[in-house]
Amino acid sequence: MRIVHLKQGGKDILAARRGGDLVDLNKVSPGIGTDLAVILAKGSLNGLAAKVTGAGADTLVSGAFEYLPVIVKPPKIICVGLNYADHATESAFEKPKYPVLFLRVATSLVAHDAPLILPKCSEQFDYEGEMVAIIGKGGRHIPQGSALDHVAGYSVFNEGSIRDYQFKGPQWTSGKNFDGTGAFGPDFVTADEVPRGGKGLKIETRLNGQTVQSANTNDMIFTIDELIAVTSEVMTLEPGDVFVTGTPAGVGAFRKPPLWMKDGDVCEVEVEKIGIVRNRIVAEK
Numbered sequence: 001m002r003i004v005h006l007k008q009g010g011k012d013i014l015a016a017r018r019g020g021d022l023v024d025l026n027k028v029s030p031g032i033g034t035d036l037a038v039i040l041a042k043g044s045l046n047g048l049a050a051k052v053t054g055a056g057a058d059t060l061v062s063g064a065f066e067y068l069p070v071i072v073k074p075p076k077i078i079c080v081g082l083n084y085a086d087h088a089t090e091s092a093f094e095k096p097k098y099p100v101l102f103l104r105v106a107t108s109l110v111a112h113d114a115p116l117i118l119p120k121c122s123e124q125f126d127y128e129g130e131m132v133a134i135i136g137k138g139g140r141h142i143p144q145g146s147a148l149d150h151v152a153g154y155s156v157f158n159e160g161s162i163r164d165y166q167f168k169g170p171q172w173t174s175g176k177n178f179d180g181t182g183a184f185g186p187d188f189v190t191a192d193e194v195p196r197g198g199k200g201l202k203i204e205t206r207l208n209g210q211t212v213q214s215a216n217t218n219d220m221i222f223t224i225d226e227l228i229a230v231t232s233e234v235m236t237l238e239p240g241d242v243f244v245t246g247t248p249a250g251v252g253a254f255r256k257p258p259l260w261m262k263d264g265d266v267c268e269v270e271v272e273k274i275g276i277v278r279n280r281i282v283a284e285k
Contacts, residue, residue, distance in 0.1 A: 001049045003188040008065040015061050016052045023052045027059040036071050037240020040136045040152050067111040069184040070155050075238040077104040083246025084219050090254040099222045108177050112186035115282035119178050125261045128159040128247035129205035129213050129269035131198055133224045135241040142232040147225035148197055153190045156277045157244045158183040158269045163253045187275045197224045201272040215248030
């Protein structure tokens with residue numbers, strides 16, 4: 001099942017794709033709500049696919065709408081740095097022996113087709129195409145052998161980074177958390193529709209139609225199950241937590257000359273079987 005979060009006429013809608021249709025989930029399952037994190041915590045997706053399949057025309061979303069991030073305010077956004085060996089090499093870092101983890105905040109998120117914001121204070125706005133894994137069942141000290149049972153589904157992320165701010169100090173927090181710099185969506189794709197662990201999927205970033213990153217999720221140094229096991233040693237994972245699992249080589253910062261996203265550019269990230277998130281770059285006013 002593929003689920004999208006929409007805004008129409010000031011109202012949030014959670015909908016499932018059924019071919020070319022969008023089925024309003026609150027019409028096939030009244031009261032389910034529109035916060036995917038809450039729905040996952042309650043286990044409310046169980047049995048929903050059959051209801052979507054049998055839904056009538058009166059449940060369909062019609063008219064213009066805007067996308068929202070798959071989860072607008074995830075409990076945690078856990079990002080993984082240097083998780084593709086080729087990206088670690090181009091960054092002049094050693095291949096990590098332990099996952100490089102950092103956090104993003106919800107105010108950095110934007111939806112598919114929404115502007116990615118180039119801040120006033122920098123020209124060094126870089127792209128990072130990444131696959132996302134979303135936690136459906138929380139826990140602490142999760143064994144690696146059962147870690148994938150905790151994944152509810154997958155999505156796509158463009159983890160826009162303000163490079164000069166990222167490297168102002170040893171911590172990356174500032175450069176990774178500017179408002180409106182992380183594109184998330186458009187679809188939440190349930191785990192049963194994706195190869196186990198999100199393995200073997202082509203991942204590609206295109207800037208103004210030119211391919212700037214191209215790799216396969218098999219190239220990740222730390223797999224999804226490893227990331228869940230290691231992270232849950234440190235913190236309790238919760239339904240709706242988002243793992244942004246790392247980017248391959250080809251980022252703009254390490255090209256000669258550097259390639260930065262500019263006002264008016266269009267950047268899209270595609271992960272095979274999951275979808276494409278596309279955004280225009282807009283300078284902050």
